[in-house]
Amino acid sequence: MQGFALYPFDPPGDIAALRADLRSWLAVNQPQGDVVARANCWASFDADFSHALGAAGYVGMTLPKRYGGGDRHPLERYVVIEELLAAGAPVGAHWIADRQTGPLILRYGSEEQRQRYLPGIAKGELYACIGLSEPGAGSDLAGVRTTARETAEGWRINGQKIWTTGAHFSHIMLALVRTEEGSERNAGLSQLLIDLDTPGIAILPIIDMAGHHDFNEVFFDDVLVPHGALVGERGQGWKQVTAELGLERSGPERYLSSHALFVALIDAAGPEPAPAIATLIGELAAEMWTLRQLSMSTAAKLAAGEDPMVEASVVKELGNAFEQDMPRRVQAIVDCGWGDEDDLAKLLRALLIASPSFSLRGGTREVIRGIIARGLGLR
Amino acid sequence: MSAAREMLCDTARAVFAEAATAGIAPVEEAGFSLLLVPEEQGGFGGDWGDANAVLQIAGVLAPDLPVAELIAVEALQPAATVSMMAGAMGQALALSIEHVNTRQQFGRPLGKFQAVQQSLAVMACEVRAVEAAAAALAARLDTVGLDATAADLEIAAAKLRANRAVGVVTAIAHQVHGAIGFTEEYDLNRVTIPLMRWRTAHGNDAYWAQRLGRQVAGLGGRGLWEAMTARGA
Numbered sequence: 001m002q003g004f005a006l007y008p009f010d011p012p013g014d015i016a017a018l019r020a021d022l023r024s025w026l027a028v029n030q031p032q033g034d035v036v037a038r039a040n041c042w043a044s045f046d047a048d049f050s051h052a053l054g055a056a057g058y059v060g061m062t063l064p065k066r067y068g069g070g071d072r073h074p075l076e077r078y079v080v081i082e083e084l085l086a087a088g089a090p091v092g093a094h095w096i097a098d099r100q101t102g103p104l105i106l107r108y109g110s111e112e113q114r115q116r117y118l119p120g121i122a123k124g125e126l127y128a129c130i131g132l133s134e135p136g137a138g139s140d141l142a143g144v145r146t147t148a149r150e151t152a153e154g155w156r157i158n159g160q161k162i163w164t165t166g167a168h169f170s171h172i173m174l175a176l177v178r179t180e181e182g183s184e185r186n187a188g189l190s191q192l193l194i195d196l197d198t199p200g201i202a203i204l205p206i207i208d209m210a211g212h213h214d215f216n217e218v219f220f221d222d223v224l225v226p227h228g229a230l231v232g233e234r235g236q237g238w239k240q241v242t243a244e245l246g247l248e249r250s251g252p253e254r255y256l257s258s259h260a261l262f263v264a265l266i267d268a269a270g271p272e273p274a275p276a277i278a279t280l281i282g283e284l285a286a287e288m289w290t291l292r293q294l295s296m297s298t299a300a301k302l303a304a305g306e307d308p309m310v311e312a313s314v315v316k317e318l319g320n321a322f323e324q325d326m327p328r329r330v331q332a333i334v335d336c337g338w339g340d341e342d343d344l345a346k347l348l349r350a351l352l353i354a355s356p357s358f359s360l361r362g363g364t365r366e367v368i369r370g371i372i373a374r375g376l377g378l379r
Numbered sequence: 380m381s382a383a384r385e386m387l388c389d390t391a392r393a394v395f396a397e398a399a400t401a402g403i404a405p406v407e408e409a410g411f412s413l414l415l416v417p418e419e420q421g422g423f424g425g426d427w428g429d430a431n432a433v434l435q436i437a438g439v440l441a442p443d444l445p446v447a448e449l450i451a452v453e454a455l456q457p458a459a460t461v462s463m464m465a466g467a468m469g470q471a472l473a474l475s476i477e478h479v480n481t482r483q484q485f486g487r488p489l490g491k492f493q494a495v496q497q498s499l500a501v502m503a504c505e506v507r508a509v510e511a512a513a514a515a516l517a518a519r520l521d522t523v524g525l526d527a528t529a530a531d532l533e534i535a536a537a538k539l540r541a542n543r544a545v546g547v548v549t550a551i552a553h554q555v556h557g558a559i560g561f562t563e564e565y566d567l568n569r570v571t572i573p574l575m576r577w578r579t580a581h582g583n584d585a586y587w588a589q590r591l592g593r594q595v596a597g598l599g600g601r602g603l604w605e606a607m608t609a610r611g612a
Contacts, residue, residue: 004507004510004514005380005510005514006511006514006515006518016609019608083608259604262600262603263601263604266595266596266598266600266603267599267600271597271599272596273593273596275589277592278592278596279589279592280588280592281592281595281596282535282589282592282593282595283539283543283584283588285536285591285592285603286535286536286540286543286587286588286591287540289512289515289532289533289540290508290512290515290537290540292607293511293512293514294507294508294511297511311507314503314504314507314508317500317501317504318508366497368500369497369500369501370496370497370500372500372503372504373496373499373500376472376476376499376500376503377476377480378476378479378480378491378495378496378499379488379490379491
């Protein structure tokens with residue numbers, strides 16, 4: 001792995017104007033009040049907000065116009081995502097469809113699938129979940145046992161997915177399933193696009209330790225979907241999925257999940273903070289500034305058509321550590337009771353409880369470090 | 380990297396290799412003090428991107444020589460130190476990778492052991508972060524015409540980030556090397572000792588954290604984001 005040179009982040013068009021427009025739009029349209037929803041906001045579900053955002057042209061930005069998208073440059077989308085997260089906007093409803101499923105359908109999907117799903121995604125009305133993890137497999141994604149067998153009527157699916165974020169409000173699932181009988185590990189897997197109202201699908205909630213319902217178990221009992229549900233090439237599911245994961249490792253969400261707390265800390269400290277607080281603010285700001293450079297550079301590399309798997313993993317590793325440590329470091333320094341009801345205390349409590357998930361979603365820390373080690377050429 | 384900067388780096392590698400034993404004289408003779416001097420004043424007319432590249436090489440090959448002082452004015456010494464640190468950390472990582480891929484224990488290369496891989500991944504993240512900080516600082520300095528005051532936020536952030544990486548990088552580099560890395564003859568100490576020294580040079584962690592923290596407090600929570608986005612992309 002060569003030394004890190006910043007890849008030029010050079011979006012077309014007037015980026016300052018794009019930021020300004022979005023900031024004005026958010027000032028009018030962002031729901032006010034719920035301070036906790038502003039933390040870790042890419043998990044905050046608000047369908048009304050997603051519809052409005054889609055109508056304003058800020059969802060599906062990189063999709064072609066003929067599918068209802070904005071035909072914008074990926075780095076323009078990056079700037080919009082940054083602004084949404086920095087403002088704590090509730091983008092959880094359309095998040096996965098916009099970030100992963102839409103681009104994946106565009107890249108690998110059939111023309112029929114594109115026409116059927118992409119316009120709804122771009123409107124912020126059609127939501128998606130990702131069917132990867134299974135019981136007993138966890139981070140070992142190649143341990144998929146859910147099967148889809150091709151019959152005269154279509155694909156017949158049996159099995160179970162778990163830890164499926166948003167399945168309970170999603171319209172479609174992009175699932176990794178075993179289509180070749182007797183296949184092992186990452187061979188013989190394919191991706192199927194499943195309408196979640198198909199008979200035979202049962203979705204059961206898993207409540208997390210924060211009391212939230214984000215995860216689900218999803219059961220498939222003889223579920224029949226059409227032949228046209230296959231995405232991309234039969235048997236190439238593993239390749240398609242790993243490409244998809246690259247899209248979710250290096251975005252601004254990897255260091256901005258705790259941003260609302262940082263804002264509250266700075267505002268509570270005031271312009272003349274005590275030395276210990278000033279030190280903490282300085283340390284967090286240095287880390288955040290550096291992470292932003294790494295993330296933007298990786299996004300630029302992705303946009304240029306390269307595959308910066310190692311850089312993306314570095315962003316995820318450092319970014320997760322930063323957003324996970326931040327609540328603990330704030331708690332260690334700031335005088336703040338567990339039951340206090342001011343904004344800083346409420347955010348701190350919510351993020352302390354949510355933060356264990358930050359280094360799990362999108363690949364565990366150990367898996368990510370393994371990818372980096374391979375990229376270093378350790379043999 | 381531009382062709383001109385590639386050539387500059389080739390020269391730097393040759394000159395600093397010589398300077399490692401001959402002292403600062405070859406660096407002076409090669410004209411590196413003119414790197415940032417405008418062409419119309421008889422200089423090389425380089426920018427901070429050039430300085431960053433040259434100083435990273437100096438950080439590897441001639442970390443004990445006053446190359447930063449030769450190239451940069453006083454106000455830019457902290458920025459120059461960040462570049463030297465990035466170079467030295469990259470070298471510590473390269474030496475570590477080379478060592479664990481070569482050295483066999485328990486019947487296989489050390490680099491095959493998951494625990495060693497995880498440690499080196501942590502180290503690599505720190506090194507990449509400092510390299511990115513040095514590059515982003517260079518971009519800012521070039522945007523503001525090398526005005527250290529206009530880049531104070533970036534200088535403080537980059538120096539603090541580099542300082543904080545020193546502990547992790549030196550500890551892991553020495554740990555994976557075992558006893559050989561602790562010998563005088565082996566190359567690792569030629570970068571780890573300078574890294575330890577640079578952590579205090581031109582301000583330690585506490586100094587820069589205070590300086591940056593007070594700036595940020597003055598901006599306010601939302602103001603920090605607005606300032607960051609206004610100062611680059």
